[in-house]
Amino acid sequence: MTAQAEPAVAGPSRQEGPALAARTRGLRKTYGHTVAVDHVDLDVPDGAVLGMLGPNGSGKTTTIRMLLGLVQPTEGEVQALGHAMPDRAADALPDVGALVEGPGFHPFLSGRENLLRLAAAEPQLTAKRIPAAVDDALERVGLTRAGGRRYRGYSLGMKQRLGLAGALLVPRRLVVLDEPTNGLDPAGTREIRSVIADLHHDGVTVLVSSHLLAEVEATCTHVAVLNEGTLVAQGDLTELLESESPGLEVSTPDATAAVEALRAAHLTARPTPDGVRVELTRATAPDVIATLVGAGVPVHEARRSRTGLEDLFARLTQDSEEAPTWTS
C-alpha cells in the first residue's frame, strides 16, 4: 500500500484483505470546535506491530482511546477484535492489554501490590493463579527487584514499565500502547522494544503510538500516519518506504558498463559509489538484472532503494501550519 493524500475508502479488495485485529471507518471526534480525529479509516492487520505516528496534537491518543472504548466517537465505527466499541467493550477488553496515559496506580502501594489489585479484576485469572501472573508480568518488564517498592518512589520509566506489566497480566490478542517509551532512558527503551518483539513473535497484534521515528522503524511492521486528525498514510512499513522511491541499487565493480547496458535498454541509470541506481518506473527489478547479466555485467547485489522514514514523514506532514518536530 502506498502513501495517500486521502485515505482510500474501503473497497471490496480491502474487505478481502488480511484479517484485521482492529479497524475504524469514518471515525471522527470533535471537542467543541476542535476536530481531534477526522474521518479516519484505520486498518490494524492481525499479527502486525503497527506504529501510529504523528506530530503533537494529530489525534493519536484520541484514536487509541476510541479503539479502547474509553472515548465515545462523534461519528463513525470502531471495532476491536471484531467487536463494536464502545458498545461491546465487555466482549473485547479481556483480550486487549492497554497502556494509556495515567494508569491510575495507588501511590502508597508497592508495584507488586498494585498489580495484584489489577489482576484481581482480570476475568481470566483465578485467585490461585494471580501471584504467579503478577510475578511473570514484573519479570517481563524488568521490575522484579523493584516490585516491593512503593509506586510513589518509582521513576517515570518504572511507572511506564509497571503500566506495561499491567497490560500483560494475561495473554492478550491485541496490545495497545500509547507512547510506551515516554520518559524512558535508552536501557528502558530497549526493554520495551524487546517486550514488543516478544509479543510479535507470539502472534499478538500490537498498536503503538509514538513520535520517535527510529523506534518505529526498529519495531514496527506497519505504520499509520496522522496529521491534524487525518490519516495521511497507512500500510506495510517496507512497502511504504520502497514505494516512495522506486529504484534499484545494484552493486557492481563495472558501473560504466552497467550504465551503458541499461541506457541501451532505455532504462534510466546513474553511477553510485557501489555501482548504479536504476529507476524502476519503466522496468521491474528482474528486468534490470536480466539486462545487466545479459550484457555480461557482474552483479554482486541488488536491493530496492528506500526513502528514510524521516523524509517520508516530513513530506506527509509538510502542510501542517506548525512544522512537525520529528525525533529520530
Ligand SMILES: Nc1ncnc2c1ncn2[C@@H]1O[C@H](COP(=O)(O)OP(=O)(O)OP(=O)(O)O)[C@@H](O)[C@H]1O
Ligand atoms: N478531552 C479533550 N478536550 C478538548 N480537546 C481535546 C481533548 N482531547 C484531545 N483534545 C484535542 O484534540 C487534538 C488531538 O489530541 P490528541 O491528544 O489525540 O493528539 P496526539 O496526537 O495524541 O498528541 P500528543 O502527541 O501531543 O499526545 C488536540 O488538538 C487536543 O488538544
